[in-house]
Amino acid sequence: MSGFIPEEKIEEIRATSDIFEVISGYITLNRSGKNYKGLCPFHHEKTPSFIVSSEKQMFHCFGCGQGGNVFSFLMKYENLSFPEAVLSVAKRYGIQIKLTRDDKSEKFVGKKEILYGVNSLANEFFKKTLKETSEGKAALEYLRKRGIEEGSFKDFNIGYALSEWDSLVKYLGRKGYSEEIILESGLAVQRENKSGSYDRFRKRIIFPIFHINGEIIGFGGRNLDDSLPKYINSPETLIYKKGESLYGLHIAKERIKTDNCCIVMEGYVDVVTAHRFGFKNSLASLGTALTEKQLRLIKSLTGNIIFIYDADRAGINAVLRAWEGVLKTGLCGKVVVLPEGDDPDSFLNSKGTEDFKALINSSKDIGEYIIDRSVEGYNLSTTSDRSQALTKVLKVLESVMCILRLADYANYLVSKLGVKEEFLYEAIKYDRKKDITFVPLKEETRKIQLDSLEVHLIQLMLTSKEVATRVFDNISSDDFEVPLLKKIAIEIANSIKSNKEFEPNRIMNIMADEEVNDLISAFLFKSEDWQDIEKAISDCIKQMQKRKAKKTLNNIEDELKLAKGKGDENTLDKLLEQKYKLYTFLKSTKFLEN
Ligand SMILES: [Zn+2]
Incomplete structure (x- = not known):
């Protein structure tokens, strides 16, 4: 599958790497029993269902069903090809891959x-x-x-x-x-x-x-x-x-995780200076407004974000443009207001760490900050100005879908504009044309329908080489009917024959197929608590044999009908004999009962 990298080398690279180490370089993972848990980077969710297992060296998301090993993760997250993912892990762990002159060409590397x-x-x-x-x-x-x-x-x-x-x-x-x-x-x-x-x-x-x-x-x-x-x-x-990376992210990410907070600034020099003064969870947006992609990158590491932009119009607009993204990603956003004419670099250099800390502690909720900016310049003691300001604020609040958050902002507005709460709610309802219902963001899920007998057999075989060998002593990979499962069964059979270490991760590497990896990881993470594994194995084998025999019997019946119609006596005799033998076999194995 990988072409120029030998299978043994790929497995060596995988075995050297640690999936927890690699994935936690991208998202925040917390220990949960013997595994690690985090928010899935592949679908939108609020409660973590993304599991990483050091023991299995695999990940699996119970929400969207995606999973696999370290290579599968990089392929999905970084949008890499399989060889690119292998090279990336090798590079990270300092494993040399000898490439010939031709291999260095673009086609391969x-x-x-x-x-x-x-x-x-x-x-x-x-x-x-x-x-x-x-x-x-x-x-x-x-x-x-x-x-x-x-x-x-x-x-x-x-x-x-x-x-x-x-x-x-x-x-x-x-x-x-x-x-x-x-x-x-x-x-x-x-x-x-x-x-x-x-x-x-x-x-x-x-x-x-x-x-x-x-x-x-x-x-x-x-x-x-x-x-x-x-x-x-x-x-x-x-x-x-543009809009997909953040300046300073690679050095700030660990501190962002431990501080559970990320500070976003405008310029390169701001970030360098902030780190120098100990604010090592700072990064810059590379362009003025944060995109939703950048906010998602941050969301993978922390739920809290603080904007420290310059106090000029461009800075204010940058916060305004990030507002919807902040709401969409569910981040908790705050804004620090710098004294006019200052940027983080100049402020830190003139005032120092303690004053900067005090500034951060005085940060304002992003929604309140935006409300403040929206009503600026209006004389709120006059009715006409107040209603104009309210119209402007309602426009801003249209993006707020979370009813609790909306209630908070309504309270803030009541104190700010001095309007009565009931009137404000009426205004919000009217603005939203009354028909809006607040639906929480739907969490996407994906379910695959598969033959449960074949699924159980694959799950059992993945537990050990002994089980897999026993299964293939009795049935063959051809007996699998679901194409995807048949593919996996064939690879398991090859793996037994090859006399190499039996390792589901190796099977993933060989197949390097996204769907297969999702499935294998799902099987391993959901592997049933087999009460009696011996009985489960023999039951599954029997069921498969029975299914096969019945299928053959049906085929014979069909052919018999055909031969009868044609009056083909020779074939009829042969078929009847086959049917008799099969029938006797089924009877002797008690397969025909029930
Ligand atoms: Zn997911």
């Missing part, structure tokens, strides 16, 4: 892996430039003046891009990357007359943007002077999608 390689090399170049060139030293001085020093350079891999037109393009070319790949990485821009390309980032401090898994997916470049644009970012590429 995948374009993504090549682009990660280009970015990582470019970042090394930028870091070296910052430290070792005279131009870089000026940038270093600039950063040091803002208090950004060695520790931050290391944590955030900060670098510098020279003012030359093509220093990076030339460097990457010397390292063997084609112009096409360099262009595709977004690090270079093609000249208008198509005669070659030049560096996108020039004379800028470089902040690499990391994916949550630690790969560099893009870059942000900041000017040293006041020329515009102040910031430029990588364009969208195969690995960098």
Whole structure:
């Protein structure tokens, strides 16, 4: 299935990895008995039904039915192909995979892996430039003046891009990357007359943007002077999608989990400074407004989010635009209001940690913050202004579907606008055209209908090689009728024959089929508490044999009818003999009773 990576190597990589370690790099998991539990990243849910088992080295969601091993998780979560998922785990655990020259081609390794390689090399170049060139030293001085020093350079891999037109393009070319790949990485821009390309980032401090898994997916470049644009970012590429990543997430994620809170800021420098002052659960939205995708990334780690945006109009609008997403994801959002003219970087540098903490403690609920902003500028003591303000607020509250939250905001409005509670509720109802009913978000579920006898047999066989061997001593994989289950049965049979260690994870690797992985993990997680496993095995085998014999008997009856119609005496005799033998067998095994 994987082509160039030998099966043994794949199993070695899987066995070396720890599924809990890998998955908890993406979502918050809490211990639950001998397993771990968390909110499923593959469907919307409010109560966790996503289970990870260290013992089985598998995951399974009881809500949507998805499951599998470490590779299946990465394939689903990161949208990777099977070989890409295997390579990603190998890289993480430092396992070398010897690739031949041909294997290094895009067809095998995948374009993504090549682009990660280009970015990582470019970042090394930028870091070296910052430290070792005279131009870089000026940038270093600039950063040091803002208090950004060695520790931050290391944590955030900060670098510098020279003012030359093509220093990076030339460097990457010397390292063997084609112009096409360099262009595709977004690090270079093609000249208008198509005669070659030049560096996108020039004379800028470089902040690499990391994916949550630690790969560099893009870059942000900041000017040293006041020329515009102040910031430029990588364009969208195969690995960098705007609105899908967060700056600083890869280093902030552990603290976000332990603090159960995430602080969102606007700029790269804000985040670097916040970490330097100990607010290591801070990250930046890379663009002004947080998208629903980014909010979901955060929701996988914590339910609490604090916005610290600049106190200007752009900052206020960014919070407004994130509002619906915050409600949709069910995050608890708060907003910190900075003194005018300040950003987190300037505030921290001038006031320090304690004042910043006090600021965070004074944060306001996002809904209340938005209500405040909406009624700003109205003279609430006059009737006409008050009704205009109310209309504006009602518009904002239309997104609130949770009745409890709505009640909270209504209370807040009562105190703010001085309108009577009854009137306010009437206004809300009228605004929602009365017909709205508050339905909690439906949790999606998926059920697969399968033959229970065959399911039980597969479940039993997955428990051990001995059971599987015993089953196949009596029936064959051909006896399975459900195509998906037959596929699994065939692989179990192969696994017994191969004399290798019997391991359901290995079967998953070989098949590398999403549906199969969902099923196998479901079987293992739901594996019945077999009261008497011996009896269960022999019952299932008997049932299968009986089903097969009855089917054969029916076939013979059909053929008999056909032969009778044709008057084919020879065939009739043969069929009658077969029928008699089968009938005797069924009688002797008592299969015909009941
Ligand atoms: Zn799920």
